Ligand SMILES: Nc1ncnc2c1ncn2[C@@H]1O[C@H](COP(=O)(O)OP(=O)(O)OP(=O)(O)O)[C@@H](O)[C@H]1O
């Protein structure tokens with residue numbers, strides 16, 4: 269079980285969406301982190317054999333995935349970033365349809381659908397039309413359809429986008445439950461989505477993998493320290509310009525900042541333990557994710 | 564797989580609405596032939612209100628007084644009666660007389676008159692001149708005229724021989740049975756087909772568009788059979804739906820005609836209506852040819868729109884093609900078929916078989932002479948099947964990167980989950 273990228277690039281006109289990526293993945297959860305436009309989706313569509321790389325090769329156990337064709341897609345479960353479905357089908361008819369195009373026999377499919385809908389917690393909506401589901405519910409069905417064929421390779425493109433904080437946590441747990449004995453590649457621009465469940469983290473920027481490793485490797489590899497200090501309100505801008513600043517919190521007597529610096533930024537600064545969020549801040553130069561990500 | 568694709572097709576809200584409207588339209592159309600029936604009873608009264616529903620049956624029963632072989636003797640009797648009435652009322656007989664006698668044999672008088680002339684429009688004028696002493700030789704006069712037709716329309720010795728042979732197959736005396744219901748239905752099939760080619764084109768194109776419309780294509784094409792069997796079952800559903808929708812519609816029309824007018828006269832020769840047509844078939848068979856033409860038109864419409872939708876990922880261009888293929892061409896080809904033979908083979912002929920059966924178009928390649936109707940039907944039946952592998956090819960080779968970015972951005976905006 270090895271999925272390998274060898275010098276994979278994808279060019280759209282003059283945009284190099286994926287730039288000469290070489291990497292190898294086995295079982296486990298891989299978190300693909302990057303800002304908008306980093307090339308995550310492009311990488312994933314190539315990995316799902318929907319788009320051919322302009323250069324390089326993607327192999328599964330040494331064989332080109334485009335050559336493997338049907339045999340490769342049989343191993344694949346995919347939740348695209350823009351998960352679309354057939355609005356007029358009921359949840360169970362939708363699942364039966366996907367099962368049929370995945371080549372699962374109807375009687376086997378029925379059992380499997382029952383299990384999966386229970387697992388993702390939508391069984392009580394199984395008779396409802398897909399279009400009447402809320403975004404979160406639909407995504408759960410999206411995960412369930414990806415799991416139908418018990419895929420060896422599960423590709424989830426921003427599965428938590430647009431979910432509320434509670435739902436986000438539930439998803440995280442759900443996904444880590446799915447990770448046994450398969451390769452899960454999960455893309456997100458929200459650090460907390462992958463911080464605890466991904467064994468390997470891939471930071472992607474401008475089409476390149478510029479850091480790969482475990483969460484600890486990432487944080488310990490940082491040369492900058494993480495500091496927390498309280499500064500007067502009128503100095504905040506000054507600090508913001510000088511250092512990458514994460515959290516900003518108004519407290520009595522000024523503003524508490526969390527920032528990155530090689531040396532203590534002020535006398536009262538306290539050294540904090542680095543988290544993945546800080547790494548993200550350092551490399552991407554912006555605060556990771558959105559408000560929801562704080563959970 | 565086919566089953567679920569089928570279910571998906573019929574679960575689509577828009578499809579349900581369209582099919583329901585189509586069903587209503589079909590039922591209404593089914594009553595058109597009987598509503599057009601002009602029946603006058605022995606008291607000279609036209610049926611009103613609900614009794615109009617059964618007028619067809621009564622008209623057919625009235626005409627069937629003359630059922631059986633139209634021998635010269637029988638025709639003589641009719642002509643005598645007709646002339647006597649014309650004389651008695653100086654050509655302006657009252658409705659009671661029409662209801663009592665003329666109505667029952669009017670078709671026969673018209674037919675008999677046209678036996679003496681190859682010019683259909685001249686037949687009416689002939690009617691009053693229908694001389695009783697000539698009627699004994701009516702079938703000889705007809706045979707002479709057929710010979711003239713063969714000479715006139717056979718441009719080469721092969722064509723002439725072909726026509727003469729065809730005409731020889733016409734059996735005389737003509738066996739008559741009132742066939743108003745087949746004639747009535749035949750008239751509306753072209754109209755019905757014109758609607759169906761559009762509806763079916765739209766419905767079947769939707770099978771290939773919906774993955775894109777719903778942004779479901781990535782899941783579709785990454786499924787194990789998404790580039791093979793699943794595409795084939797889409798094509799199969801398209802063809803199957805076309806077949807079922809078309810024939811169910813025809814079935815409904817037939818059923819309504821059966822109830823309102825009966826289906827008698829299937830075996831009445833087509834030559835009873837058009838004596839010089841070289842399609843030696845019965846009324847029922849001519850109806851079947853018209854219906855088959857409509858069916859092939861729908862199949863072709865389905866293949867073409869599916870192909871275009873599979874390529875373009877939208878139905879917009881796809882659904883406009885049936886308009887061109889049928890509506891557009893019909894206006895062009897009617898006048899232009901007189902100028903060039905090419906327009907005898909255009910797609911619109913499929914929904915205009917009724918006309919093609921009446922008009923003497925024959926063609927020749929080498930020594931082989933062939934007629935328009937079977938050729939056009941066979942040609943487009945083959946074309947609609949030959950297109951299928953291309954639909955498969957272009958759909959199963961989908962590559963996401965080929966979608967213009969603008970479209971992808973649109974997808975992102977309209978994504979059901981934001
Ligand atoms: N079909 C396409 N045609 C042209 N350019 C494209 C196409 N698809 C993607 N791109 C470009 O490739 C780059 C990478 O896009 P991609 O969607 O892979 O990023 P991403 O990391 O998934 O971003 P996001 O977080 O917004 O989903 C972007 O600059 C994008 O504009």
Ligand SMILES: [Mg+2]
Pocket residue numbers: 308309310349425
């Ligand atoms: Mg993306």
